[in-house]
Amino acid sequence: MKADAAALPERLRPRAVFQGVMTPGSLDDQVLGHTAGTPSPLWYAGLAISLSAFAVGASLILYTFYTGIGVWGNNRPVFWAFDIINFVFWVGIGHAGTLISAILLLLRAPWRNAIARFAEAMTIFAVMCAGIFPLIHVGRPWVAFWLFPYPNQRAIWPNFRSPLLWDVFAVSTYFSVSLLFWYLGLMPDIASLRERATGKVRKALYTVFSVGWRGASSHWRHYEKAYLLLAGLATGLVLSVHSVVSFDFAVSIVPGWHMTIFPPYFVAGAIFAGFAMVVIVLVVVRETMRLENLITDYHLDAMNKVILGMSCLMGYAYIMEGFTAWYSQNAYLHHIFVQYVWGSYGWAGWLTIACNVAIPQLLWVPRFRRSYPAMLLVALGVTVGMWFERFVIIVVSLHHDYLPSSWHLYKPTPVDLGILVGSFGLFFTLVLLFARVLPVIATSEVKATLPGAQPSHRGGGHE
């Protein structure tokens, strides 16, 4: 196989997705080694910060449960605000993972292997963060279980026409499949961790979670099949879940929500935000965990290209929104679109455009695609921008709807902000723990790309 590659002209050869000399052994030492030994003070610092942020959020959520969501800024007509913004935001973040691991797997993009694991993990955590909000945003969380269709003596079913119900299904399905997908990929690595683990507890845990993986070729065959199947399944979900989330808005009659462009627009936005978040975390991990040779500039470059592409898509979506508003000649829609940029919250609109469309254009320059400051600037910008995009869509659309008599401004309270911070706290807590106890890089998959490996999913079998 390598021979064929050598025969190819330079530019057609599969790119090396790692740098320097690497053997399975050295790879294991480098990646799995992190889970042994005491973590750096830097790690503890990070954990302390994110944990306390999470604590703040959690206590504010309890406070909300105790007093009612009146402690938030929500009002009439802005019945939804931070709660749903955060939900959509986090679900969005949760898109990169599955996209990278599933779609790129099917597209046979070898550079995904190094980053897939991490992206998947982030998906899980992001969806967990997102999952909090639908629960806490309802007025009576203690009866939120009524959203699930289960036989009951009341003889009432949920309303299957309601997009919120579709959400319940979409998000929970997406979460469980992603989780499976991630865990399946982890098995071989956990197995090798099991072999390396020294501490009794660790050994026990790794053993349990490696569910008896012995690396037999039969295991590998099943593994490959299952992985491929799940990848196929997940691919569909990547597109479906955020489309469904967008239905929450597209299906309503609120001017500014009721738009056919929403599903693709939301999916693109989600991938956009997801990739940005991956870049941010990846850069940190790469530096702190010395993974330059595995997560190469080439990886980052590829990621940034995707971001650039998505940014252009977003730009297109924004323009289309404007066009619809103008072309439809719908007074209400027209009014709302003007509000997006010239209204009381115009700054949010401009911020969104700047962060999501303007700044990312930097990435046309190859040098910037490989420079930390540039890509971090872009990625952070996108994260902020995408949050505010949801702010614009939700709050601004709601605050000026049909009857001017009920127009009212929206002002968030400290509790709103606290809970948002808390969700970030939870996210990074989970990320840090993950980086500590599990292999951040799918060694088994990278090994498949090492010289001399016979990557079974490229036709399988041995030479």
Add this chain to the structure above:
Amino acid sequence: MHPYDRFVRIVLPVGATCLLLTVTAVGWIAQPDRLARGYAPEQPIPYSHALHAGTLKIPCLYCHAGADRSRHAGIPAVETCMNCHRVTKTDSPAIRKLTDVYDSGRPLEWARVHTLPDYVYFDHRPHVNAGIACQTCHGEVQTMTVVSRRMSMRMGNCLGCHRDPRAALPSGSKILRGPEHCNACHR
């Protein structure tokens, strides 16, 4: 087989199943539908429906006069008891107590047997006027020495009957279904 392996393959699944079964069982036994029934508190006056409604065949509406005029069937005023008991069985301790209450004008506190949540606006009128026997929901009261609750009176009971009232309705009634929309009971 590796001990952990055994754990994963046997202990884990079996344990999970057992847990699930326990939860289901407890849930089933503790369901309010079962708990609600058979509640028979002690009453301040040992009034026997078996005697009055059963043996003496006093019609229900003689005492529960509100049933066809108001949402509430109502508990009879002590006055109503005294209509007879001024003269009958005046020497029995219970009646003496009753007379005493009546004369003093003290309120008589009966223990409540049948309750509905306060967001349920059950209306006796249409049910009584449709000819549905009181026993349908309240059980064979005329046989009860101490009234006990025979129906949990939860939404399932209402809807069940509203969807197929034939059993409850007198033969020849034209009514095919009861209302099932929210406002029928909730406001």
Add this chain to the structure above:
Amino acid sequence: MMRSDGRRRLRYWRSLAEYHGLPPTEEERVAEAAHGAAGPPEFPGDGVSRRRFLGLLGASAALAAGASCSRAERGTIVPYTKRPPEVVPGVANHYASTFQEGTSAFGVLVKVREGRPIHIEGNDEHPEFAGKTHLRAIADLLRLYDPDRLRRPLLYGKPATWAEADGRIVPLLRAAAASRGPVLLVTGAVVSPTRMAVLEDLRRVLPGLRHVAVEPLAGPGSRDAAVACFGEALTPRLRFDRADVILALESDFLGSDGQAPIAIREFVSRRRVEGRGDSMSRLWVLEAGMSVTGTNADHRLPVRPSASAAVAFALARALHEEHGIALPAGLSKEVLSAFGLDAIAGRVNAPRALLDALAADLAKAGRAALVVAGPSLPAEAHVASSLLNVMLGAEGHTVDAAAACRPAAGPATAEDLAAALREAKAGGVAAAIFWGVNPAYWLPDAALFKSAIARAPARIFIGLDRDETAEDCPIVLPEHHWLESWGDYETSEDLLSLEQPAIGPLYDTRQGEEILLGWAKALGAVVPAGYREYLKARWRREVYSAASPVPFESFWSAALHDGVLRRPAAPASPRAIRIAAVETAASAAAVEHAAPGMGLTLLLHPAVTVYDGRYANNGWLQELPDPVTTVTWGNPARLSPADARRLGLEDGDVVRLEARGRSLEVPLLVQPGQAEGTVSLALGYGRSTGSVATGVGVDAWPLMGTGSDAAGSPFLAAARLTSAGTRAETATAQMHRSMEGRDIVRSLTLARYAKAGFEQEKREPATLFPAQEFPEHKWGMAIDLTACVGCGGCVVACQSENNVAVVGPEQVRRGRAMHWMRIDRYFDGSPDNPRVVHQPMLCQQCDSAPCETVCPVNATTHSPDGLNQMAYNRCVGTRYCANNCPYKVRRFNFLEYTAAKTEPESLVFNPEVTVRPRGVMEKCTFCVQRIDDVRQRAKGEGRAVRDGEIVPACAAACPATAIVFGDLKDPTSEVSRLAASDRGYRVLEELGVKPSVTYLARLTNPAKGGDGHEG
């Protein structure tokens, strides 16, 4: 409301025994006493104490129900020991009674459930109100259950028994009686002949009694003018239903005025347009501050109050010179020479053409014209308007002096009281008694009040709650609420209305008259024991004619049943105006009271909601948005946009307002339509007592003056505004003023309507959904925007009927008011004098309701009779429905607003409507509890529901009958007829939500000459 007459008779009866005039049995009395709940039998045998026991009983049952959650404890059921025959648990009784405010008395019907008054509506037997009543009457129910109410007498702030209180008071009064020393008794205006009789009895044994019946809002202007012109201080009955052209000078007869409900009903009766041929009356308004009346004007001119007298005289001159209408005999035209229409037009910078049109209009209307001057205007303006009325012949036709209200005592002005107090200060008083009045709050010169009574040996307060005056009185005697009291009221010679208790006294209180009778007795007068007997006795003597064939008892019973007694009225006759009065007034009006160096004229006016402040402790009224400003919980100073620009001020700025050497700080509200050079401020706020009232708004009373000072009226003053540098957000219910060019409220002029009708293209889009089937009924509503004056009565009625929460200023500021029925108000046109429209907005009960499709748990669904039903107990609180509601009529319980309420507040709840906990969505239900009740009753009687038999609270309360409810499936029903009207349209119908509420386009009737208020 029940209609079948058999029930009707029964329902007003408080007991059959009483119906037959039987005395109560001995054991009944014993029983009541023994209930312990009854307290000392106030009016032996009237069964009140029994009903009060039931009141508590109902509550305890409710509590028991609440507690009954576990299997072990389901609480108890407490039946009556002896059931009052007219009471069926679960069925409401209605009792006719009367609510008095100042010189007005409103005939009301009190809805009582198990002994608890839970709702108040107009008495449909009452000729003046015809089933309607004042929103303040509806809201005053809340005061019955106000936790701040006094529960027992207080001596020097310590709880005491009545015996102790009397023991302290009587000797002092004896001493006063012996020494014939002056005793100052201050009450509100007395329109009750029997109450007056009690006072007379007291005076007989207490010769020094000096009675001042004061109404702080009584303006000296109108009284002085009446005396000067006609020699008698009476306020004639204005017949708006006879008027073709109405000119209102600074008069808010549709709003804050005490007679508003009558005025609205009569005014609207001439505005209702059925078909294209119909005519309408025309309303001209000349006023400084935008008022409810102003918002309903066909032509509105912003005019300084100081100029309105001159305008009126100018009109008189124009009528004489240009329209040949004779001046009153003996009045030379020279008197009016100073008033040229041109000059005036310049002075008030109004287009001359418009004033000409006005004059022409008045001339054309002749006796069918009506000129009304507001109480805040100085005497000359009232004289001028009287002159106009006399010239036009309106006097005796639209101005009916024969049916005037002749109070038995008062209304004296605050100034009169001040005079009395000065006298007392000088001469000293043996006792000062304040009954149901709060001068310590509203007397401009509070210091005078304190010092005057400081040395009185007995300072006695009789009232409902411990207000500012009570704070100054060592002896505080708690009075019955009017729903616990007996009484009669004579608002005009032909009309006597009765007041009867609807509930027994909740606390150890006494009826005011009883207290006085007690003293009179102690001082040796021979009077019946209880006020009920006193009242009956007096009626037997004075009202009941021995000649009548019916025995007195049944006469009395009938009167109680109806709550009102009509007597033959004298025919309206014109009064001759005294020339001298006109001459003096004219000379006074010739020179306008300038505001030296101050720049602005301050105009103080009563609030539509809290009136003179007596209702300031009422959450319902505090939270009722002002019809014009939509401000709740406060009284911002209102300034014209031009002045605001000039002074560099804007909405929410706190300004320092100086007038009459006093100053106060108040938030500013830029009021479109405010006359330039004027600033309006509502009275009745800034109370310092009462858990609700304290600290809400600013107290404007200190700025009140005397009739005699420079401005010529206590309500007017030269004022200066300066910025205080800070800002304060007022709790405004509606943030946005403009309709943004959306045709939410459609309006057109009568002329255009008569010519071309009302062409509206149908906007309803095609739909893929099948049309709904409604087997039996399809409830719907029609709201006539021409009739609606925007008073807000429906809002209060809805709040009372449906247990709607009061959320307080902070929550209102955050846009969380809970009103199911709200009144949207839009300004249109130039901010200097905009057109104003009101639109009652409630759940439109859409057939294709957007809220229903998006609720994930099916908590809101459609009922087979076309209602958009809301099951609170199923609601999870996602609020998606509210987002998707284009009318934003859904309300969300962001916090625990009502469910935590305890007695006595919880006693006001309507037991037929769920009290919503936090986290639950709620909205208008078309009063489904009333629909169900009527349907069940009809079913029981084996008949169909009659059209107009179901009346939602809002429709029942609407004085203009602008709201009509009914079955849209029945083509003959009133609502179907209106829904089919060519003026009918559905708001936002282009969305295809198929609302069940039809709005009838607003018609205005501008004169040819002037610019029309066309929308």
